[in-house]
Amino acid sequence: MAGIGIENATKLFGKTLALKGISLDIRDGEFMVLLGPSGCGKTTLLRCVAGLERLDGGRVRIGERDVTDLAPRHRNIAMVFQSYAVFPHMTVASNIGFGLRMRRVPKAQIDTRVREGADLLGLVPFLERYPAQLSGGQRQRVAVARALVMDAPVLLMDEPLSNLDALLRLQARADLKRLHKEVKRTTIYVTHDQVEAMSMGDRIAVMREGAIEQIGAPMDIYDNPASQFVGGFIGSPPMNFLRGALRDGAFAGEGFSVPMSRRRDDVQGREMVLGVRAEHITIGAEGVLARVMVVEPLGSHALVTALVGKTAVKVQAPIDVDVRADQTINLRFDEATVRWMDAGTGAAVQH
Ligand SMILES: Nc1ncnc2c1ncn2[C@@H]1O[C@H](COP(=O)(O)OP(=O)(O)O)[C@@H](O)[C@H]1O
Numbered sequence: 001m002a003g004i005g006i007e008n009a010t011k012l013f014g015k016t017l018a019l020k021g022i023s024l025d026i027r028d029g030e031f032m033v034l035l036g037p038s039g040c041g042k043t044t045l046l047r048c049v050a051g052l053e054r055l056d057g058g059r060v061r062i063g064e065r066d067v068t069d070l071a072p073r074h075r076n077i078a079m080v081f082q083s084y085a086v087f088p089h090m091t092v093a094s095n096i097g098f099g100l101r102m103r104r105v106p107k108a109q110i111d112t113r114v115r116e117g118a119d120l121l122g123l124v125p126f127l128e129r130y131p132a133q134l135s136g137g138q139r140q141r142v143a144v145a146r147a148l149v150m151d152a153p154v155l156l157m158d159e160p161l162s163n164l165d166a167l168l169r170l171q172a173r174a175d176l177k178r179l180h181k182e183v184k185r186t187t188i189y190v191t192h193d194q195v196e197a198m199s200m201g202d203r204i205a206v207m208r209e210g211a212i213e214q215i216g217a218p219m220d221i222y223d224n225p226a227s228q229f230v231g232g233f234i235g236s237p238p239m240n241f242l243r244g245a246l247r248d249g250a251f252a253g254e255g256f257s258v259p260m261s262r263r264r265d266d267v268q269g270r271e272m273v274l275g276v277r278a279e280h281i282t283i284g285a286e287g288v289l290a291r292v293m294v295v296e297p298l299g300s301h302a303l304v305t306a307l308v309g310k311t312a313v314k315v316q317a318p319i320d321v322d323v324r325a326d327q328t329i330n331l332r333f334d335e336a337t338v339r340w341m342d343a344g345t346g347a348a349v350q351h
């Protein structure tokens, strides 16, 4: 087992600064998710840890070893790529054992480990099949099994579920999580899917434009986003934001005024962005006026989108909520959950 230490990692592609001095410590056995929009540098960071890209600055440590200048094969890692390439002309068993054969592991030992890997991923019944005879989800499991049997203490995965359809993704997500509990490899898992990140990560590192915006446990990031960017990226629907200023018991902006009973001297009178989640707004007899745009019944609840001033706000309401488009309603924000962000930088104000 081995923790991973990334220290001030920088990477340039021509004039593009893909990594802007990233530092990240991953604990032994931890499942760390790198989350961020396309192009923010997730794959680049992962490839630098693997040694597939050279850093332009900074260091990478795996366990006690500084591996910055080591070739990938000496770093003792296993990797699952986005386009999990399984060899079409090899059986599942041969595919899983491929890396072991390359390392000239004795045949009897390969057979044992392939069987163990197949067992972990529920592939034993398919060992003699070819990839064409498998579903997408099963093929993806073959790729994971092939990485796992290498017995490396570090497992790197780059959007391994992105080629699966929605239902299979859900299943595979749960499989990978269970697997991690069983084998406890130190894992870096890259995704742009915030639901995947929330459900799988011990911790999430949210990346933006080559830098880390926030590191924390999923619920911590969800409840206390470090910035408007993070609050807007995590959660479905994303956090609601309203721009205005807090004065004399109300947060007021263009065309709206939200009554506020809590004193917040630190944000008083300043141009701020208020952040509030859909489930922390209730429709009732009092509160800020809003005009309903659309009501979406989603089975377990309804999502009401209403205009507060000029800003569309999403409210999680009971499924039987009795409101219609164009109706004027009152919204009350749960003040304990409201977050304040600087209107200029988007950075959260400590509370
Ligand atoms: N081999 C490369 N050559 C040039 N630019 C690259 C290369 N790989 C990545 N980039 C650039 O680096 C940035 C980060 O890319 P990447 O790490 O692939 O992002 P992500 O995985 O988060 O989508 C992007 O601007 C991308 O265009």
Ligand SMILES: [Mg+2]
Pocket: 042, 043, 044
């Ligand atoms: Mg990528």
